[in-house]
Amino acid sequence: MTRETTTETSSDKNKGLLKRGWVQFLMFLLMLIVSLLVAGYLLLIPLLNRWLPPLLDNFIAPGSSIEIKQFTRDKFSVKSLNIAPTANVVVQLYDADLNYKNYSIFRGQADSLHVRRMTIVVGESEVEVSATGAVAPTPAAYTGNSSSNTSHDWLNTTISLPQLQDYLSLPVDKIDIDELIIELPDIALILQASVTPEQWQLTGTAQLSHMPIPVNIAGRLQQQDGKSDLLILLSDKTEVLAQLWLGLSQSDDASYADIRFSADVPTLKASLANDLTLPINAKKISIDGWLMSPNEALWPQDLQTELDATLSIKKSKIAEDIVLSSTKIKAQLQHPSASEDWQLNFSSDALIADYALAANETWRIHSKAIKVAASCANDMLSCKASSVIELMLDGSSKTKVKLSPKVKWTSNDALNITLPLTYDYSQSAQADLPAWSMQAKGLMNGLLKSTGEWQLSSKRGLALSGHVQPYQIAANEQWTLSPLSGQAFTNLEISGNTDDLTRFTSTVIELNLFPWNARSQERELLFGRSSMSCQPGILDTKKISGSLLGECNIELRLQDSHWDLWPIPDMKISGPIEFVFDDRRQQLEATLDIVAANQGIHLRANAEHDLLKNIGSMQWQLKESAINWKTLGLDDMANLTSTELLSGAMSGQGWIDWELVTDTADASQFWQIIPDTMLRLENVSAIYDNSLTLDSWNAMVALRRPQFGDYVLDAQISGSSMDTGVKFSNLLARSQTRFPTDFSYFDLSVFEMHTDVLGGRIYTPLIRYDSRKESNAFGIRMDHIALSELAKIEAKAGIEANGLLDGVLPIIITKDGIQVPGGTLLARDPGGLIRYRGDNAEALKESDQSVGMAMNLLDNFLYNELASGIQYEPDGSLKINLQFQGHNPDFFDGQETHLNVNLDYNLLDLLESLRVTRDVVDKLEQKYR
Numbered sequence: 001m002t003r004e005t006t007t008e009t010s011s012d013k014n015k016g017l018l019k020r021g022w023v024q025f026l027m028f029l030l031m032l033i034v035s036l037l038v039a040g041y042l043l044l045i046p047l048l049n050r051w052l053p054p055l056l057d058n059f060i061a062p063g064s065s066i067e068i069k070q071f072t073r074d075k076f077s078v079k080s081l082n083i084a085p086t087a088n089v090v091v092q093l094y095d096a097d098l099n100y101k102n103y104s105i106f107r108g109q110a111d112s113l114h115v116r117r118m119t120i121v122v123g124e125s126e127v128e129v130s131a132t133g134a135v136a137p138t139p140a141a142y143t144g145n146s147s148s149n150t151s152h153d154w155l156n157t158t159i160s161l162p163q164l165q166d167y168l169s170l171p172v173d174k175i176d177i178d179e180l181i182i183e184l185p186d187i188a189l190i191l192q193a194s195v196t197p198e199q200w201q202l203t204g205t206a207q208l209s210h211m212p213i214p215v216n217i218a219g220r221l222q223q224q225d226g227k228s229d230l231l232i233l234l235s236d237k238t239e240v241l242a243q244l245w246l247g248l249s250q251s252d253d254a255s256y257a258d259i260r261f262s263a264d265v266p267t268l269k270a271s272l273a274n275d276l277t278l279p280i281n282a283k284k285i286s287i288d289g290w291l292m293s294p295n296e297a298l299w300p301q302d303l304q305t306e307l308d309a310t311l312s313i314k315k316s317k318i319a320e321d322i323v324l325s326s327t328k329i330k331a332q333l334q335h336p337s338a339s340e341d342w343q344l345n346f347s348s349d350a351l352i353a354d355y356a357l358a359a360n361e362t363w364r365i366h367s368k369a370i371k372v373a374a375s376c377a378n379d380m381l382s383c384k385a386s387s388v389i390e391l392m393l394d395g396s397s398k399t400k401v402k403l404s405p406k407v408k409w410t411s412n413d414a415l416n417i418t419l420p421l422t423y424d425y426s427q428s429a430q431a432d433l434p435a436w437s438m439q440a441k442g443l444m445n446g447l448l449k450s451t452g453e454w455q456l457s458s459k460r461g462l463a464l465s466g467h468v469q470p471y472q473i474a475a476n477e478q479w480t481l482s483p484l485s486g487q488a489f490t491n492l493e494i495s496g497n498t499d500d501l502t503r504f505t506s507t508v509i510e511l512n513l514f515p516w517n518a519r520s521q522e523r524e525l526l527f528g529r530s531s532m533s534c535q536p537g538i539l540d541t542k543k544i545s546g547s548l549l550g551e552c553n554i555e556l557r558l559q560d561s562h563w564d565l566w567p568i569p570d571m572k573i574s575g576p577i578e579f580v581f582d583d584r585r586q587q588l589e590a591t592l593d594i595v596a597a598n599q600g601i602h603l604r605a606n607a608e609h610d611l612l613k614n615i616g617s618m619q620w621q622l623k624e625s626a627i628n629w630k631t632l633g634l635d636d637m638a639n640l641t642s643t644e645l646l647s648g649a650m651s652g653q654g655w656i657d658w659e660l661v662t663d664t665a666d667a668s669q670f671w672q673i674i675p676d677t678m679l680r681l682e683n684v685s686a687i688y689d690n691s692l693t694l695d696s697w698n699a700m701v702a703l704r705r706p707q708f709g710d711y712v713l714d715a716q717i718s719g720s721s722m723d724t725g726v727k728f729s730n731l732l733a734r735s736q737t738r739f740p741t742d743f744s745y746f747d748l749s750v751f752e753m754h755t756d757v758l759g760g761r762i763y764t765p766l767i768r769y770d771s772r773k774e775s776n777a778f779g780i781r782m783d784h785i786a787l788s789e790l791a792k793i794e795a796k797a798g799i800e801a802n803g804l805l806d807g808v809l810p811i812i813i814t815k816d817g818i819q820v821p822g823g824t825l826l827a828r829d830p831g832g833l834i835r836y837r838g839d840n841a842e843a844l845k846e847s848d849q850s851v852g853m854a855m856n857l858l859d860n861f862l863y864n865e866l867a868s869g870i871q872y873e874p875d876g877s878l879k880i881n882l883q884f885q886g887h888n889p890d891f892f893d894g895q896e897t898h899l900n901v902n903l904d905y906n907l908l909d910l911l912e913s914l915r916v917t918r919d920v921v922d923k924l925e926q927k928y929r
Helices: 002-019 021-042 045-059 164-168 265-272 541-548 637-641 787-793 839-847 849-857 907-918 920-927
Strands: 065-071 075-086 089-099 110-122 157-160 172-183 187-195 199-208 215-224 227-235 240-250 254-264 282-294 296-299 304-313 316-319 322-324 327-335 342-348 351-358 361-367 370-376 382-394 397-403 406-410 415-427 436-448 453-458 462-468 471-474 477-481 484-488 492-497 500-506 509-513 516-520 523-527 530-534 537-540 552-558 561-563 566-568 571-581 586-596 601-610 615-626 643-662 669-688 692-704 711-723 727-739 747-757 760-764 767-770 776-786 799-801 804-813 818-827 832-836 861-872 877-887 896-906
Touching: 164 240, 254 265, 265 282, 282 296, 436 484, 523 552, 566 637, 637 643, 643 920, 669 920, 692 920, 767 776, 776 787, 787 799, 787 804, 804 861, 839 849, 849 896, 877 907, 896 907, 907 920
Parallel strands: 110 172
Antiparallel strands: 065 075, 075 089, 089 110, 157 296, 172 187, 187 199, 199 215, 215 227, 227 240, 240 254, 254 282, 282 304, 304 327, 316 322, 322 351, 327 342, 342 370, 351 361, 361 382, 370 382, 382 397, 382 406, 397 415, 406 415, 415 436, 436 453, 436 462, 453 492, 462 484, 471 477, 477 516, 484 509, 492 500, 500 537, 509 530, 516 523, 523 561, 530 552, 552 571, 561 566, 571 586, 586 601, 601 615, 615 643, 643 669, 669 692, 692 711, 711 727, 727 747, 747 760, 747 767, 760 776, 776 804, 799 832, 804 818, 818 861, 832 861, 861 877, 877 896
8 A cells, every 4th residue: 555655646746747847847957957066076977977877767767867978167068868757758868068157056057058959759658768768668657547537637626827937037047959859649849949038939840740841830938027928930931820929927816818829721731731631611710819817726617718719711612512602600718707607609600502413403501690609607517508500401492400409518417408400391393293391390309428328319209290282283183282290200219329420229210190181173082190110220320221211110091082973992001111221232122901991901912122223023912802882881882883782702812013114215214014913703793773783793803914015804704693684694704805005995805705595595706896996896696595585575465485596696886885787586497386465466456457467377376487687776776577487277277478577676675674573673682681
C-alpha cells in the first residue's frame, strides 16, 4: 500500500510539471544550471559528468543524462542534456552556453543563454530516455492514469491562474534558441526563439502530416503597462492564412482576455493540403469575443465569456450533382456572469441546394433560416436545447419537413431528445397520375446513454393524412377519393450502439390506413381498414431495404362496393410478404389468403416477382365454394344477371407466369402473361330469366397459352337437364375457344354437343364460330324425334300421333340472333298415325268445306310419308309446313291422299305458355328450397 501511494505521488509531480507549461520548465532548467555551476566551482568537471546523471535519473526522471563541456567564472557550457519530465515527453538540448559575470550566477543572475538546438518530442506512447539518449519504454508507474477517472472529471475543476508577469520575469536577460524542434503526433515545428522579459518571439515553419508543403508560423508575446498581447500568424510565402490575437490583462483577483481570430479558408486549404476535400466551400471563419475568470476559480461555473463565431460559405459543389448556394452560419456563446446559465445560439441564413437529377430536371432543397437555442447550468451538469427546422424539396413534387427538436441532458443521466415532426408532401398531376398530397404529424423520442446505447421510440407514432385531387380517367369518368388518414410507427422502438452505427434493432414497424372510398358517378369502391407490419429485427444499413422489409404482413380490406349496377363483394387479402434485397436478387415473395363474398370464396396464392428481371409467377388454389347469391352476399346479382343460383360449388387451381417483354420492332414494352389454370363447377342448378332452368350441371374450364401464342380456353360442360318449356336432358358439350393476346376477337370450336329431347337426340358433329364474321352457320342433326312427344306439347289441342322423325336444321347466327332459314324433318318407315279429334277439330269441320274435309282425313290418318319444313326468325316467328301422304280407312273408302298443312307460331310465346302450364320454374325452385 505504501509503495502504491508513493508511486502515485511521483506521477502527480510529473503531471504537475507538464501542466505548469514549458516556461516553468525552462525556469526549472535554469535553476538546475545554477546548481551545477556551484557544484562545478567546488568539483571537477569529470566528477560532475560521472555523478550528475544518476542524480537526474533518481530525482528528475529515469533515463536522464547530461554532459558538461565547460565551467568557468563567466560561462557554463553543456554539450548535451537529455531529460524526460513526463512519461511521453522527451527534451534534448545540444550546445547550451550560459553567460554571466564574475560568478553572478551564484546570485541567481545571468546575462544570456544561448542554445544551438533544442528538441521536444511528445509521443502517443510512454517513453523514457536512456543514458545514451535513446528512447525506451517507461515503467507503468509513470503513466499517471487512474481507473477512477470518470467522463465528467473535466467538470467542476479548481483552477489557479498564475500571474503572467511572473512567467515573463526571467533570471536571464535574454534567451536565444537557434533551432527549436517540437515534434507532436500530427505536426512538426521548426522554430527560432528569442526571449526577453519584455517580449517572447517565435518564428519558423510548421509541417502537418498531410500537408504538401510547410507553412510559416510566427508568434509574439509582449508586455507593456501591465497588459500582454499574444499574436500568432500562419502564412505561406505571400498571404496570411490565419491569425489569432489575444489581449491579456490581469489584476490580483481576475484575468481577462480579448480574442480575435480569423482565417481565409480557401487560401488555408490550398496551402495546408491540396488533396484535402471539404464538403463545403468555406470562405472565411472569424471568432470575436472575450473571456474572464477569477484567478482562483471553479470552472466552468466561474468562467465568463461572450464569443461570436461566423462561417461564410461560398457557392459549393458538395456532391457530383448537388450545388449549395452561398450562405452564412453564426454561433454565439454567452456566460456573462456566474449567476446566469450558459447560452449557445446557432443560426444560419436560408440554405439552398440544387440537385441535377437529370438533363432537364433540377430539384431544389431549401430551408428557412435555422435557429438553435441551447442553455446549460453553471456547472455544465445539465443542458437543454430547442430548435425549429423547416426543410423543403421542390421539383416535380414538393416535400416539406418541419422538425422541432428539444434536447435535455444531465451528467448522471442519458441524453433525452423530444422530436415533434411534421411532414408534408405534394405531387402535381402527371400523365397517368392525379395530383395528390400527404401529411404526417407526430412525436418521436430519442435516448442516448453514456455507454453509447441509443434508442428512438414513439408510442403513438405518426398520424397520416392525405388528399387526392379528382382525376379524369376517361371522357366521362372522373374519380373522387375521400380524404385519407392512417397511423404509422405505433409503439416503435429502434435501438443500437454508437460503437457500430451500421447495425441496430427494431420492434415491429406498422402502417395502418383507415377506411376510405373512391367514387365515380354510379361507381363506388369502399375500402376498409388496412395495415402493413414488418418485423425487421436486426437492421443493417448496408442492406437497409432487405432488412427493413424482410418479413412483413399485409391486410387489405374491400367492403361491399358496386361498379355501376354491379355489386363488388367484400374482400380481405392477408398474409406474409418478404422483400429480398441483396447483391444478387431484388425479389418480392408473398403467401396470401384472399377471402371474399361474405367469406364464401377462399383463394390461396403463392407469388414471387423478380424486380430486376421483371419476371414473376403465382400458384393459386380456389377452395371449394358454394355458389349461391344469398350466401355470397350478392342478392342484386339475381336481378342484374336474370339468373338465380339455387345450388352448386366452384373450385380451381393453377399457375400464372408473367414477364415484361420489349418489342424488337418499336422498342415498346408489354407484359406477357402465361396462364395454366383450371376452374370446376359442380352440381349447379339455376334459373335464367324465368325462361330456362338448369339442373345438376357440371363444367370444367382450362385456360392455357401454348408456346406463347394465342390464349386457349378448353371447356367441357354437362348437365342433367335444361328446360325451356321443352325439356332437354343428358346434355354434353366440348369446346375450345382461342383469343389473341389483345382479346380483340374469339374463335369458338364446339367439337361435340348432344342432348336427348322429345324421345330422340339432337347433336352437332362440329360447330365453328368466328366473332369477326357477320354471320356463322352450322347444322344440327335430329334423330328419332317422337311425334307422340311433339303431340304432347299441345296436349289440349286433341292431337294424337306416333312415328319417328329425322332431319337436319341449318342454323345461322347473326348479330340479330339465331335463324333457321329452312330445315326438313322426314318420317321414318313405315310411317305412323295422326288423329286430330276433340272440340277444336269439330269446330274446324264446321267452319269451311275444305278445312272440314282435312279435319275428316286427320280424324284417323295413317301416313306412310311425312315431311316437315321449318323456318325460324330471330323475332321468334316459327313456320312449319307439313306434307302428309297416306289414307284414312274411314274416309273416302281409304283412298290414298296428299295433305299439306301450314302452321304459324311464335316460338317464344309457345315456350312461355308451356313453362307456365308445366310450372317448370316453380318445380325447380321447390326442389332446392
